[in-house]
Amino acid sequence: MEKREYAEDYPEKTLYIPGPTEVREDVIEEMAQPMFGHRMDRMTDLYTTIVEDTKAFLGTNNDVVILTASGTEFWEASTLNLVDENILVPTCGSFSERHANVAERLGKDVDRLEYEWGDAIKPEDVRDVLESSEKQYDVVATVMNESSTGVRNPIEEIGDVVAEYPETYFVVDAVSALGGDHVDIDAHGIDVIFASSQKAFAMPPGLAVCAVSEEAYSREVGKDSASWYGGFQRTIDYYDRKGQTHSTPAIPVMLAYREQMKHMLEEGHEERSERHREMAEYTRDWAREHFDTFPEAGYESQTVSCIENTQGIDVAATIEGVSEEYDYVFSNGYGSQLGEETFRIGHMGEHDRDSIEKLTDAIEDVAGL
């Protein structure tokens, strides 16, 4: 790839994509501070604050790890930390498929429970596999919010099923959900759940957040090998001993995280979830008036709507037109499979119903709906 010079004058765009999303001004400003050392007391103050605030926000007693990485890190780390041999990955779209691919690349024996794209994972199917298989699955790994299809999987019920199998750990990719869709982590036996800072947490990219159960921690301790960078033992023990991270973190993003977590705690997890539910409901109603919704009915995401292009509009041209005329950016369908057949609106983080309406008005205008 040839160098393309970075320009100085890009127009500001409002982001309605499924992450990164809009970040508050005061949160962005936090990043512009003189640097300090990652072994200073100040770092302990910062890191312990963001970890404990995140536990409080999520309402979990599990350990929380915040690493300089994107959510992808925890696909890899959770597999290395928990899986000796067998992992079951229900797949219902691009991201769950990628989770399975990661585990395969790490040499694990991966069984997929495959669904059509747009369909949701059903707890009874997971039970059937766990009951009938001769294999002992170390992990069932499920995506909470399949960002490619806009499906919100019933991870609470799936967690209740997996909890009946004490040797099987439940890993949830909540990258595009956590922060905008409330989940009671401890009540449903979720051993590992992770998210990226740039999604419904509405922070800059650069950090991945992961809540880890005591059982998952112990499981890793008893294993011969595990992830070094994302090892639960290494990250959690370091926190317990020093209140810091094992290696140098993205300090500016952590400063932003601290500021945004204040806003999130002030709003509250359930209230934030309710605001996202309202945005999703508005977007679905709008979609049904002009197009249709893509996900299986009853399983629509609270943070990303995937809309079926039943009118055959030129999706790419509409995205471009809305960006040029309104400076709003939304997304096409994911990958070659859904590229023009669907489009996606990210209603997460700092958005509210009114700001989503501004986007849908702009789409109506540009597409002539």
Ligand SMILES: Cc1ncc(COP(=O)(O)O)c(C=O)c1O
């Ligand atoms: C469901 C899901 N999982 C994983 C990822 C990967 O996250 P990241 O790009 O932060 O590594 C994404 C990114 O969009 C996602 O939507």
